[in-house]
Amino acid sequence: MSQAKVKENDNKEIINCNNVNKWFGHHHVLKDVSLTVKKGEVLVILGPSGSGKSTFIRTINGLEEIQRGEITIDGISLSHDVKDIEAIRKETGMVFQQFNLFPHMTILKNITLAPIWVRKKPKADAEKTALELLERVGIPEQAHKYPGQLSGGQQQRVAIARALAMQPELMLFDEPTSALDPEMIKEVLDVMKELANSGMTMLVVTHEMGFAREVADRIVLFDEGEIIEQGTPEELFDNPKHERTKLFLSQIL
Amino acid sequence: MKTNMETGTNLPTSSPPKSTIGILGWLKQNLFNNWYNSILTILSVLVLYFALKGTLTWVFTTAQWDIVADNFRLFMVGQFPVEEIWRIWLALSLVSLLFGLSAGIWRGTNLHLSVVLMGIYLIHILASFTSVNTKMWLGINIAILVVSFFTGPRIPKHKVVTILGWFLAFPITIFLVNGFGVLPEVSTNLWGGLLLTLLISIIAIVFAFPIGILLALGRTSKLPIIRYFCIFFIEFVRGIPLITVLFMAMLLLPLFLPEGIEINNVLRVMVACTLFTSAYMAENVRGGLQSIPNGQYEAAKAIGLNPIQSMTFIIMPQALRAVIPAIVGQSISMFKDTSLVAIVGLADILGIAQAVKSNPDYLGRIMEAYLFVALAYWVIAYSMSYASRRLEKQLGVGER
Numbered sequence: 053m054s055q056a057k058v059k060e061n062d063n064k065e066i067i068n069c070n071n072v073n074k075w076f077g078h079h080h081v082l083k084d085v086s087l088t089v090k091k092g093e094v095l096v097i098l099g100p101s102g103s104g105k106s107t108f109i110r111t112i113n114g115l116e117e118i119q120r121g122e123i124t125i126d127g128i129s130l131s132h133d134v135k136d137i138e139a140i141r142k143e144t145g146m147v148f149q150q151f152n153l154f155p156h157m158t159i160l161k162n163i164t165l166a167p168i169w170v171r172k173k174p175k176a177d178a179e180k181t182a183l184e185l186l187e188r189v190g191i192p193e194q195a196h197k198y199p200g201q202l203s204g205g206q207q208q209r210v211a212i213a214r215a216l217a218m219q220p221e222l223m224l225f226d227e228p229t230s231a232l233d234p235e236m237i238k239e240v241l242d243v244m245k246e247l248a249n250s251g252m253t254m255l256v257v258t259h260e261m262g263f264a265r266e267v268a269d270r271i272v273l274f275d276e277g278e279i280i281e282q283g284t285p286e287e288l289f290d291n292p293k294h295e296r297t298k299l300f301l302s303q304i305l
Numbered sequence: 306m307k308t309n310m311e312t313g314t315n316l317p318t319s320s321p322p323k324s325t326i327g328i329l330g331w332l333k334q335n336l337f338n339n340w341y342n343s344i345l346t347i348l349s350v351l352v353l354y355f356a357l358k359g360t361l362t363w364v365f366t367t368a369q370w371d372i373v374a375d376n377f378r379l380f381m382v383g384q385f386p387v388e389e390i391w392r393i394w395l396a397l398s399l400v401s402l403l404f405g406l407s408a409g410i411w412r413g414t415n416l417h418l419s420v421v422l423m424g425i426y427l428i429h430i431l432a433s434f435t436s437v438n439t440k441m442w443l444g445i446n447i448a449i450l451v452v453s454f455f456t457g458p459r460i461p462k463h464k465v466v467t468i469l470g471w472f473l474a475f476p477i478t479i480f481l482v483n484g485f486g487v488l489p490e491v492s493t494n495l496w497g498g499l500l501l502t503l504l505i506s507i508i509a510i511v512f513a514f515p516i517g518i519l520l521a522l523g524r525t526s527k528l529p530i531i532r533y534f535c536i537f538f539i540e541f542v543r544g545i546p547l548i549t550v551l552f553m554a555m556l557l558l559p560l561f562l563p564e565g566i567e568i569n570n571v572l573r574v575m576v577a578c579t580l581f582t583s584a585y586m587a588e589n590v591r592g593g594l595q596s597i598p599n600g601q602y603e604a605a606k607a608i609g610l611n612p613i614q615s616m617t618f619i620i621m622p623q624a625l626r627a628v629i630p631a632i633v634g635q636s637i638s639m640f641k642d643t644s645l646v647a648i649v650g651l652a653d654i655l656g657i658a659q660a661v662k663s664n665p666d667y668l669g670r671i672m673e674a675y676l677f678v679a680l681a682y683w684v685i686a687y688s689m690s691y692a693s694r695r696l697e698k699q700l701g702v703g704e705r
Contacts, residue, residue, distance in 0.1 A: 115603055141609040152604035156623050165618060166608035218609060 064091045066222055066253050072111060072121035074104075081107050082118070083277040089255065091221075094248045096264040096285075097257045099274030100300060105257045108274065109224045112255065113137075113144040126221050142170060145215025149227040151207040153199035153214070159186070160195045163214045171218065178217070185213040189243050205236030209243050216247075223247065225256040261304065265289060273297050364676075372667040373677045374434035379661065380677070383497015383652045389489065393500060394442040396478040401446045403474055405453030406460075406467045414695040418688055423450055425684070475507060493571035497652035499681060501571070505653070506640040509578035513639070514632070516579065517586025518621070524591060535587070542584035548645050550577045555649045574646050582639045589631040593624030626700050633693035637686045644682075654678050 067089035074082040081104045089095050099105045110116040112123060114130055114137040123130040125140045154162050163182040167173045173181075186192045189209040191202075199207055208228055215223060225244065229237045241263050248254055248267045258264065264271055265285045272282040273294075281294045292298050336346040373380065382393055401422065408419035429435050430443045457463055482504070484490040496504065523535035542550070554577035555570065562568070597620055605615035625632070647656035658674040661667060667674075 113607060115606060138609060138611060141607060144607075146604075146607035148600060148604065148607075150598075150600050152598075152600040154601065154604070154619055154623075156626065166610060169614055169618070170609040214608065 065089070066091045066126050067112065067255075068124040069112075070122045070124075072108070072118050072123060074107060074111065074116065074118050081277050082111070084121070085277070085279055086121075087272065087279065089253065091253055092251045094252075094254045094267055094269045095256070096268035096271045097255065097274060098259075098264065098271060098300070100303075103274040104277040105274040106226050109226055109255050109257055112224060113141050113146055115146075142218060143221045144224060145212075145218060145220035145222070146224040147208070147211050147215055147226065147228045149230050151199070151204070151211045151231070153207055153210055155199050158196050158198055159202070159210050162199065162210060163217045166214070167217050182213070182217055185216050186210075188216075188246075189213045190239070203236060204232045205239045208232065208236075208240045212240075212243055212247070222253045222255070225254065225258065227257050227259070229258065229260060259304070261289075273300065275300065368673050368676075369670055370673055370677075372661060372670045372673050374432075375667075376657070376661050377434055379498060379657050380654055380681075381498045382500045383657060384495045385497065385500065386491060386495065389484075389491055391442075392481040392484075392488065392491075394445075396481045397442075398446055398449055399470075399474055399477060401449045402453050403467060403470050405450040406457040406463065406470070408450075409454040409457030410463055410467060413699075414692050417695075418692060419450060419454065421684070421688060423447060426450075475511065479504070493569050496571060498657050499654045501646075501651060502640075502643050502653045502655075503685075505571075505575055505578055505643045505646060506636075508575045509582045509639050509643070510636045512579045513582035513586045516583035518590050520583060520587035521590035521594060522616070524587065525594065539584045539587050542581055543588070547578075547581050547642050548648060550581050551645055551649045553577070570651060574649070574651060578639065578643065578646075582635065585635050586632065589628045589635060590624060592631065593626075593628035594620065596627045597623055629693060629697050629700070633689060637689050640686060640689070641682060654681060 065088050067087070069085055069087045072082050072085040073080070085104075085108060097105045097109065107116055111118050112125065112130075117132075118130075126143050128136055128139050128143075130136060130140055153159075154165070157165065160179060160182055163185060164175070164178040167178040167181065168175055171178075183192060183195060186195055189212055191206050191209055194202055194206060194210070199210065202210065212223075212228075228244070229240050232240060237260070241260060244254070244256070244263070245267055256263075256268075268285050270282060271285055271288045273280050273288065273296075275296050281288065281292065281297045288297065289301065292301060337343045378387075382390065385393065404415065404419045404422055407415035426443045426447050430440050430447070435443070457467070460466060481488070482491065482496065482500070483493075520535050520539060523531045524539065526532045526535070551574060554573040558568070558573060601619055601623065602615065605619040610618065643653060644655040646653050647659060650656075652660060655678055658671070658678050661674055662671040
């Protein structure tokens with residue numbers, strides 16, 4: 053990735069969701085969700101809890117199966133075929149609310165595991181990349197510790213480094229700061245801002261309005277399993293059109 | 306807090322205050338802090354006194370230990386032919402070598418276990434009842450332990466060699482004990498004593514572990530045939546006592562086999578014990594699998610690992626670590642349960658005790674024999690549980 057935003061890729065679609073539907077039992081969690089994301093775009097997904105926004109980004113790397121509709125990631129259609137799902141997961145990094153680091157491995161092993169076993173990188177290369185990534189997220193000195201010895205903010209930054217180690221085309225963030233103590237939120241958001249500025253395509257589910265306003269290219273508002281409004285941060289925050297958007301913004305701002 | 310640490314090095318909060326109470330104070334605080342605790346303490350001391358007095362008097366004055374001393378070889382190796390007994394010594398020497406190497410390389414628990422082994426050797430070398438030949442082999446074993454302890458860390462690639470040695474030790478031992486035609490074959494009816502006990506339990510534990518993992522995975526499989534087979538097997542085995550399984554193996558199995566085919570007794574018992582333990586292992590492993598949060602599976606998927614990689618690197622290591630105490634507990638329990646093979650007619654260490662007691666020379670001295678057997682079981686079982694506790698602590702590094 054180059055340092056500046058990659059403008060020439062502006063027209064290349066990396067995610068294409070078409071009428072995605074999902075049910076949990078009889079509960080209809082995603083209703084005809086259609087969305088396209090261009091390469092290099094930073095998309096922030098907002099919405100009240102239970103609106104299906106987390107479920108939606110989990111469908112993109114196949115952690116949740118969809119029952120109807122289609123999702124295409126970087127030209128690969130997400131089907132029930134294991135090969136396709138694995139191919140998409142190689143291209144897609146994901147950061148979870150609960151970090152989900154592997155507690156029995158050192159930070160370095162956490163980061164190098166997938167590059168070594170999935171990308172078949174030589175160990176020395178993978179470790180070199182891992183140390184560079186730790187440098188990038190600001191915690192190079194923690195490489196040989198275990199996740200349990202790190203603070204929440206540090207763990208989440210390791211989780212970001214672990215996802216980046218696979219050199220993904222696309223990063224998914226599922227409420228990355230929701231489990232953090234307030235004083236640690238900033239350090240994680242700073243890493244995410246730097247990542248956005250480097251031109252990474254990002255889908256971010258978050259409640260951090262400041263981050264959304266500052267970094268997002270586009271904001272999508274979910275409610276009751278539907279996209280009810282989308283637009284630039286200015287359009288959405290300053291001039292919301294939909295009643296439900298106004299209600300949501302009035303509750304959290 | 307930082308300022309405290311920087312400026313106030315003499316603050317009393319830096320370490321808890323030293324206890325000033327001494328032994329009398331400790332007694333008062335813990336044993337005599339009110340009237341009913343004082344009564345309890347006095348009562349317990351009295352009970353302990355009489356129990357210990359009785360036991361120790363019996364052990365050192367009344368008991369006649371010649372039943373153990375005279376039959377020591379029987380207790381250890383059963384009817385194993387004397388002229389082939391060097392093979393067992395050789396196998397034991399291999400074990401000593403590996404213990405010595407491990408103790409030298411890793412210290413810690415390995416060192417403690419090696420010291421126990423050394424102690425056992427020394428006791429027997431000093432005991433009056435062991436023969437010159439035995440003392441010589443024991444001396445060799447002690448020498449091997451000591452030499453390998455000191456040279457171990459200097460051998461090139463010592464860790465790989467030692468681990469490989471441990472893996473090979475068991476097949477080599479079986480080969481040495483049986484002979485398999487290369488050496489004169491020693492029929493399994495002649496295997497006995499502690500040797501048989503150890504062989505059955507090691508086989509059962511070593512094989513039950515992987516089978517248990519497979520059963521546990523099978524039980525969570527999406528394929529119904531595999532899943533139901535595993536559930537049926539596990540629940541069936543868990544629902545019947547080991548002694549029934551042993552009887553089935555000894556009495557029922559021959560009825561089902563075609564004429565002329567005979568599986569030898571020891572092998573049948575080994576298979577029965579293995580299958581029995583594997584069902585329990587499977588349940589332990591399943592408990593471990595259930596303790597792994599879903600996020601770990603998802604994270605493994607999200608970074609692109611396939612299901613086998615995710616199981617091998619992420620899920621199983623954590624699941625097994627979580628259930629080490631249960632697995633070791635199961636292993637110890639299997640080790641002790643091998644004493645049931647005496648009932649179906651094998652001469653394990655307990656079987657030997659029963660055989661010896663019917664010898665009129667030792668009439669009425671069964672207590673001594675049983676006590677000795679109990680001590681042998683206890684030393685081994687306790688070593689296992691001690692090692693597992695240490696292992697748990699070591700693996701606890703960085704636990705969340």
